[in-house]
Amino acid sequence: xxxxxxxxxxxxxxxxxxxRHGQVEYIITMKYIHKYLEGMEHPKILDVxxxxxxxxxxxxxxxxDVTAVELVKYNLGIxxxxxxxxxxxxxxxxDLSRFGADSFDMTLVLGPMYHLYQMEDKVQALxxxxxxxxxxxxxxxxxxxxxxxxxxxxxxxxNVKECLADGRLDENYHCVSQPEDLYDxxxxxxxxxxxxxxxxxxxxxxxxxxxxxxxxxxxxxxDEETFELFIRYQMSVCERQxxxxxxGHTVDILRKYI
Numbered sequence: 001x002x003x004x005x006x007x008x009x010x011x012x013x014x015x016x017x018x019x020r021h022g023q024v025e026y027i028i029t030m031k032y033i034h035k036y037l038e039g040m041e042h043p044k045i046l047d048v049x050x051x052x053x054x055x056x057x058x059x060x061x062x063x064x065d066v067t068a069v070e071l072v073k074y075n076l077g078i079x080x081x082x083x084x085x086x087x088x089x090x091x092x093x094x095d096l097s098r099f100g101a102d103s104f105d106m107t108l109v110l111g112p113m114y115h116l117y118q119m120e121d122k123v124q125a126l127x128x129x130x131x132x133x134x135x136x137x138x139x140x141x142x143x144x145x146x147x148x149x150x151x152x153x154x155x156x157x158x159n160v161k162e163c164l165a166d167g168r169l170d171e172n173y174h175c176v177s178q179p180e181d182l183y184d185x186x187x188x189x190x191x192x193x194x195x196x197x198x199x200x201x202x203x204x205x206x207x208x209x210x211x212x213x214x215x216x217x218x219x220x221x222x223d224e225e226t227f228e229l230f231i232r233y234q235m236s237v238c239e240r241q242x243x244x245x246x247x248g249h250t251v252d253i254l255r256k257y258i
Contacts, residue, residue, distance in 0.1 A: 004072065009074045028234060029251055033106070033108070036253065037105075037106060040105050043106060044104045045067070045105065045106045045108065046069070046106070047069070048069050048093045048109045048111075048128075049112035050068035050069060050088065050108075050111075051070060051075050051079070051111055056068040057086055067088075068089070069089050069090075069092075071092055093116070094125055096129070102134045102135065109139065109140065110142040113141055113142060114184060117178060123194055123198050126198035126254075127198045130256050135257065135258060137255070138255055138256075141251070141252045142208075142249055142250065145185060145249065145250060148246070148248045148249075168181065174187065188244060195252070200256060202253065204253050206238045206239055207238050207240075207244050207246075207247030207250055210234045210248075212230075213249075
C-alpha cells in the first residue's frame, strides 16, 4: 500500500469539503464549473481523481453525464456507495487510456496535481486530460500553492529550519516535495510552465479558497451571516491576480483549441 493510499484510508475528503474552509473552496469551484458548462448541450464531464465524489456526485445529481476516475480503492468504494448515476472506475491521472480522445466536454483534475511530485508527471496528467477533452472543451486543474505551504507548515508550525536543512525548501523558499510528504506545493511560474509544455491555453485562474485555510478557527466560530459574507467576499476577489499566489489552492481553467 502506498503512502497516499494509507493517508486517504484515514482522511475523509468529504468532511474537509463540508468544513467551513472547505465549503468556501467547494462553493466557488462549483460556481466556475457551472459558468463554463453553461450553454453546452448535454455535456459529458470526466472527474479525474474524484476522491469520494464530492464534485462528481453533486454534478450527477444535477443530471449531468459524469464519469469519475479515482486511484484509491477506499475512496472509490465510498463514491460508489452513494448510489449516484456517476460511472466510476479505478484509475490513474497519468494514464486515461480507458477513454478515447475527444470524449468529454469538461475534464476536472481537482486533486491529482496535489500528489504528483515531478513536473513531468504533472505535465503528463495535463496532457492526458487534454487528450480526452473535446476541441473547444475545458480542463480545470487545481494546485496547492507554495506560499501557503511555507507559511503554514514552515513558519506557523515552526518546521522552516528543518525543511531548509533537509532540502524540503530550497534557498528561494520553493517547496521540494517527495512522496512521503503527500502534498506538493508550486508557484504560478510552475503552473505556467506546465500549461505551456502540455499545450493548453489559460482562460482564467482563480483562488477558490483564498485565505480560508489560514483562517480555519475564525471561520469555525463565525455566525452564519458573517460566514455568508465571507463567501461573498471571496467570490468578489477570487479572480484578483495579486492574491492568487497566496491562496491555499488555485483552480486553473484551460481550454483545448486543437
